[in-house]
Amino acid sequence: MNALLVLxxxxxxxxxxxxxxxxxxxxxxxxxDDKKATPAKMxxxxxxxxxxxRNVLFGYQFKSIAAxxxxxxxxxxxxFGWLPALLWILLGTxxxxxVQDYASIIVGAREEGQTFGALxxxxxxxxxxxxxxxxxxxxxxxxxGSFGVQVGFNLLTQPAVPLxxxxxxxxxxxxGQMTYKWKQDxxxxxxxxxxxxxxxxxxxxxxxxxDFFSAILGYRMVEGKxxxxxxxxxxxxxxxxxxxxxxxxxxFGGVLPIWRWAQPxxxxxxxxxxxxxxxxxxxxxxxRPDMGDFPVFTRFNPGVGPLWPILFVTVACxxxxxxxSLVSSSGSARQLEKETDALFVGGGAMxxxxxxxxxxxxxxxVAFGGLKGYQDAGGGAAPASVFSTGLATxxxxxxxxxxxxxxxxxxxxxxxxxxxxYLVVRFMxxxxxxxxxxxxxxxxxxxVGTIVALVLTLILIWIVPFLQIWVVFGAANQLMASLAxxxxxxxxxxxxxxxxxxxxxxxxxxxxxxxxLLWNAYSALLVKLPQAKTADAFAAQLIIxIVALVLxxxxxxxxxxxxxxxxxxxxxAAAPAAARE
Amino acid sequence: xxxxxxxxxxxxxxSFKSVLYGMAGHDMARFALKTRGSMEHLFILxxxxxxxxxxxxxxxxxLRLLPYVVPQISTWKxxxxxxxxxxxxxx
Numbered sequence: 001m002n003a004l005l006v007l008x009x010x011x012x013x014x015x016x017x018x019x020x021x022x023x024x025x026x027x028x029x030x031x032x033d034d035k036k037a038t039p040a041k042m043x044x045x046x047x048x049x050x051x052x053x054r055n056v057l058f059g060y061q062f063k064s065i066a067a068x069x070x071x072x073x074x075x076x077x078x079x080f081g082w083l084p085a086l087l088w089i090l091l092g093t094x095x096x097x098x099v100q101d102y103a104s105i106i107v108g109a110r111e112e113g114q115t116f117g118a119l120x121x122x123x124x125x126x127x128x129x130x131x132x133x134x135x136x137x138x139x140x141x142x143x144x145g146s147f148g149v150q151v152g153f154n155l156l157t158q159p160a161v162p163l164x165x166x167x168x169x170x171x172x173x174x175x176g177q178m179t180y181k182w183k184q185d186x187x188x189x190x191x192x193x194x195x196x197x198x199x200x201x202x203x204x205x206x207x208x209x210x211d212f213f214s215a216i217l218g219y220r221m222v223e224g225k226x227x228x229x230x231x232x233x234x235x236x237x238x239x240x241x242x243x244x245x246x247x248x249x250x251x252f253g254g255v256l257p258i259w260r261w262a263q264p265x266x267x268x269x270x271x272x273x274x275x276x277x278x279x280x281x282x283x284x285x286x287x288r289p290d291m292g293d294f295p296v297f298t299r300f301n302p303g304v305g306p307l308w309p310i311l312f313v314t315v316a317c318x319x320x321x322x323x324x325s326l327v328s329s330s331g332s333a334r335q336l337e338k339e340t341d342a343l344f345v346g347g348g349a350m351x352x353x354x355x356x357x358x359x360x361x362x363x364x365x366v367a368f369g370g371l372k373g374y375q376d377a378g379g380g381a382a383p384a385s386v387f388s389t390g391l392a393t394x395x396x397x398x399x400x401x402x403x404x405x406x407x408x409x410x411x412x413x414x415x416x417x418x419x420x421x422y423l424v425v426r427f428m429x430x431x432x433x434x435x436x437x438x439x440x441x442x443x444x445x446x447x448v449g450t451i452v453a454l455v456l457t458l459i460l461i462w463i464v465p466f467l468q469i470w471v472v473f474g475a476a477n478q479l480m481a482s483l484a485x486x487x488x489x490x491x492x493x494x495x496x497x498x499x500x501x502x503x504x505x506x507x508x509x510x511x512x513x514x515x516x517l518l519w520n521a522y523s524a525l526l527v528k529l530p531q532a533k534t535a536d537a538f539a540a541q542l543i544i545x546i547v548a549l550v551l552x553x554x555x556x557x558x559x560x561x562x563x564x565x566x567x568x569x570x571x572x573a574a575a576p577a578a579a580r581e
Numbered sequence: 582x583x584x585x586x587x588x589x590x591x592x593x594x595x596s597f598k599s600v601l602y603g604m605a606g607h608d609m610a611r612f613a614l615k616t617r618g619s620m621e622h623l624f625i626l627x628x629x630x631x632x633x634x635x636x637x638x639x640x641x642x643x644l645r646l647l648p649y650v651v652p653q654i655s656t657w658k659x660x661x662x663x664x665x666x667x668x669x670x671x672x
């Protein structure tokens with residue numbers, strides 16, 4: 001299969017899915033009306049609620065939903081072969097992904113900009129909000145763990161990468177200072193900081209700099225390979241430094257004012273990521289490679305778990321993601337200028353994310369000429385390395401040296417991960433203070449709350465293998481999405497609208513993700529735990545098994561309450577009809 | 582290039598610029614507005630808190646400030662009294 005054919009298939013999915021199916025649902029079921037005042041207009045306060053141009057909101061929505069999920073997910077999922085992963089990315093987006101994103105915006109807009117927490121309290125049950133928040137906390141912890149492993153263990157441990165990341169972070173801080181304190185022109189600020197960041201990435205690839213970081217990371221040449229000494233558990237000196245660096249960066253992101261750290265760094269990072277995507281796509285279009293001997297289908301269980309349900313949770317945000325529903329309902333719904341913008345903003349951004357996932361998918365399937373190359377680059381266990389090498393291969397086609405491209409790809413991924421990790425660590429800090437602050441007052445302290453979140457993150461990074469964290473994270477992510485679909489179905493039913501288009505995706509996602517979590521709990525607690533020979537292997541399986549079970553119980557309670565509410569609403573809708581007859 | 586083509590070209594370029602701004606800068610602009618709004622609302626709470634039943638100091642200065650605050654009172658009240666939960670922190 002040629003890469004261009006894959007891109008053409010993605011275009012066909014947009015025409016069919018967005019152009020026909022999504023528009024049909026929008027026109028016939030939701031019936032958006034521009035005469036209805038949106039919350040952004042009704043409650044405009046210049047703070048949370050503010051009408052925003054549809055193109056701007058589209059960009060905002062896309063940037064908010066596109067993190068590491070659509071990049072790492074497809075690269076992990078191609079272990080099943082190129083066809084299953086491709087089919088799920090396309091079909092998942094067409095039938096489920098956009099439904100959730102678009103409907104979350106519509107529900108938020110029609111319900112006065114209420115968040116999913118408030119809506120679940122009202123539409124499902126009072127305890128649903130508390131359960132949802134517990135669920136979200138665990139889900140965010142898994143995000144920190146899975147992203148943290150890739151950045152701390154696979155990206156920052158490459159000697160050519162740390163200087164580029166450090167340069168971008170320091171220049172991001174400078175961008176904040178120039179913008180907010182020195183009141184400099186934004187174009188000047190952007191040009192200075194972005195150009196210098198690229199210089200930093202390039203300097204990182206120079207032999208002297210690489211040797212310097214190799215020495216810090218403890219690398220020695222053993223049988224032609226760079227090896228770092230193991231310090232404890234399975235953590236080498238390089239991995240220890242990498243993971244501590246991630247935690248330190250996130251600590252600053254968690255405790256410093258947003259304008260001082262997270263936001264300007266994210267701004268500079270955006271340009272690096274944006275130009276990286278443009279460069280990668282350009283190289284792909286020039287090269288037009290095919291998949292070589294990459295198999296259509298490998299086997300039902302390639303080691304990561306059985307095709308059903310594991311494939312559907314490993315692709316993660318490339319097809320559907322619970323994170324999107326949180327962003328859509330709390331962020332975009334409150335800025336929607338007109339109801340008719342919702343499809344373009346929610347559905348359109350999801351389809352663009354599908355393209356993003358397809359580009360990542362192609363880095364794994366076409367960049368290495370076959371399955372062996374993919375596995376040699378790290379395979380499903382090190383998707384970040386696969387992506388950075390694949391992107392470098394694409395950019396090499398228009399002349400960027402391979403070494404520089406690999407460092408650039410790794411910096412690109414690190415910055416993308418950190419963008420989300422700042423937000424997540426702040427959220428975990430607020431959540432722990434809200435939930436336990438009355439009993440443990442010290443959690444109200446900004447530093448303590450942040451350190452607790454980061455210590456929990458380090459436990460996951462150091463102890464639990466990446467693939468296990470990723471599969472449970474993917475399942476939690478998709479489960480969050482299925483719960484959002486349940487809420488959407490309930491809302492549609494309460495408004496007397498056709499709810500089948502969101503209810504059946506809910507059923508599929510719920511059954512699949514619960515099965516994935518149960519499979520993980522079974523595999524961890526009953527298969528791997530008895531075989532564990534070391535204390536850390538024992539702890540890893542115990543943690544992953546318990547987290548999977550907690551998520552199953554929380555989701556089960558929410559679904560039980562949700563289905564009861566659904567049947568109540570149906571009975572209430574049927575009663576007046578029966579009385580009329 | 583005809584006038585129609587020129588209009589289409591300009592419209593596409595404007596859309597591209599808006600999308601790029603949405604990705605790169607909208608969050609920053611929104612955060613700056615949020616910070617300013619929060620400071621203003623905190624100030625109104627301190628000076629006009631009795632409008633929401635929050636006891637404040639004798640209201641001489643509040644009365645002097647009242648004419649300047651009137652346009653913001655409705656949005657301020659709505660924001661102060663709106664039900665919130667943790668998912669608001671993600672917006």
